[in-house]
Amino acid sequence: MAVSYVPATFEEAVRIRRETGAVPVAGGTDLMVRYRSPAGTLPDFPWPVMFISGLKEMKGLFLEGAELVIKAGTELAVIEHSEIVHPVLREAVRQMAAPALRNLGTLSGNICNASPAGDAVCVLYALGAEVELTSSSRMRRMPIEHFITGPGRTVLKDDELMTAVRIPLHSDSASFYRKVGTRKANALSKLSCTGFITVTENRIVDMRLALGAVGPMVVRSAELESQCIGMDLNQFSNFKPDLRKQYAELVTPIDDQRSTAEYRKETTLNLIDEFFMLIEKELS
């Protein structure tokens, strides 16, 4: 049976983490399910755990300079209802699970879980979010795409806690978010697609596209995005078929219980087409 801790303060949580490597459990929406045991018995955690949802120091969200800071213990429902959060991130969170789960789950838990199918995570890639990691001796931050290294894998060290997600404020001309799943509530997505387009004087100044659940990690290509910068309607329309082909090569989904590789690829390309139409509309 795994040892479990309930730190009373953030300092205590950092100390327990350093001394025991106990895995932090915030909402428990993933870990309590993954390690559940029969009714009346304790979850079968393979490592020591600590329950951090009571730590007030880890909750809250606020603007700081040109960033939105979402502290790691902030529940999804709080993010969903906050006016200072980008509307696309609010929408992605609103479509996750069901109200009772959004009252428990956290964005940081979602990131540490590192599922390629995390819908909000896909939006965070597109927004250029960074994560903040804290141990007793240091604090560091890094882009989310460097933090997640594979399905279920991150670079979080044994003595570190994720303490915040930092999201640069982003203004766009138009945005695009689609989640495809079997039903609205509770179902994990088969795939998701997030796009942002910013146009000034009929030319693209910023284009971002992130694709979820179509490979081992969320797909976002800085290279393909940068090729679109400066294009007008004509140039983009001519480039579109080639761009679609290049995105198609990055889309490498698998068959699993939720969907098939073929369906995922086809549908993702359809959503990319829809986003490209939105770009053309913004350019004309």
Add this chain to the structure above:
Amino acid sequence: MQQITFILNGEKQVVSADPSSRLLDILRDTLGLTAVKEGCGEGECGACSVLKDGKLVNSCIVPMGSVDGAEITTLEGLRDTAEGENIISAYADSGAVQCGFCTPGMVMAAAALLRENPEPDEQEIREALSGNLCRCTGYNLLVKGVTLASERGKEKGIWQ
């Protein structure tokens, strides 16, 4: 084992429990509150719904380590209040109850909704109940029940 102190249905409770034990098991097995049901055990069906600090949560995935210092309300703490009676009688009068297994969770979900939004539209009701599964009624009768609870609650001034 650890002493965990919390407010349960308005009264202080101290239980000795492993912090990783589920709130659902402590409510049912230790404290004998059996309105809380275990359906799926993984946060998908809502039969174990309770309010934690006024918010709807699935008690099957809430570890006791997260309950220390919290305020928990189960159906037992709601059913004899004007708010609880209003929802329960509205469900009964709408035919929103058949086998009854999902009903405690459905009452808690309705209470959580109506406290925040006393006059929800149909879409808001469906969204609020979206984490609670019912295999009998087909949901339309539940939506009718919540609508009726909203109308009667307004007349009675329950949320003022």
